Amino acid sequence: DAKTTQPNSMESNEEEPVHLPCNHSTISGTDYIHWYRQLPSQGPEYVIHGLTSNVNNRMASLAIAEDRKSSTLILHRATLRDAAVYYCILPGDDKIIFGKGTRLHILP
Amino acid sequence: EADIYQTPRYLVIGTGKKITLECSQTMGHDKMYWYQQDPGMELHLIHYSYGVNSTEKGDLSSESTVSRIRTEHFPLTLESARPSHTSQYLCASSETGPTNEKLFFGSGTQLSVL
Secondary structure (H helix, E strand, C coil): CCCCECCCEEEEECCCCEEEEEECCCCCCCCCEEEEEECCCCCCEEEEEECCCCEECCCCEEEECCCCCEEEEEECCCCHHHCEEEEEECCCCCCCCCCCCEEEEEEC | CCCEEEECCEEEECCCCCEEEEEEECCCCCEEEEEEECCCCCCEEEEEECCCCCCEECCCCCCCEECCCECCECCEEECCCCHHHCEEEEEEEECCCCCCCCCEECCCEEEEEC
């Protein structure tokens, strides 16, 4: 079973920020939180990852709760190209399980 | 940039044929994975490997087999293809390290068994 819980789908307007939540209440102290996204007809691609502190890169920001039981992927200004399925995973040292992810719809 | 390649990109084959899906990576990654994904559905882990001569079954039972004779190569074989095997197969690799390394995915093989 996936170790994370995400909403099935979300909608956002183009050029507005998007906050994608993820719950991981059973996270261990050494688990990193990774986010991937899968565009239509493609394999997943890495977006961002973090351990405790908030992280930023050119694609997105990752906000991690103080107790680490949840995190939020932030797309600062959504475009139509950001329409995809977003996965939050905890790779750990073993097999890497993807849940169903959140299907993000961007409205023009 | 990721250097992980899957061939063929598309494969249409008749029932009963033996097929091998190829996956190669040039990044020297120890860990490799095979996922199966139906349209609009989640990815299911079917096989993974920690390194040469290591293969493990994933969460989804699969009739396919894998081998890992070389670090860079992780082929998946179906001895006798059936229509129920029709799906997309995605290969991935990652480093082994303390920061829980990121995954790199290939473009996938879309398999159709008639």
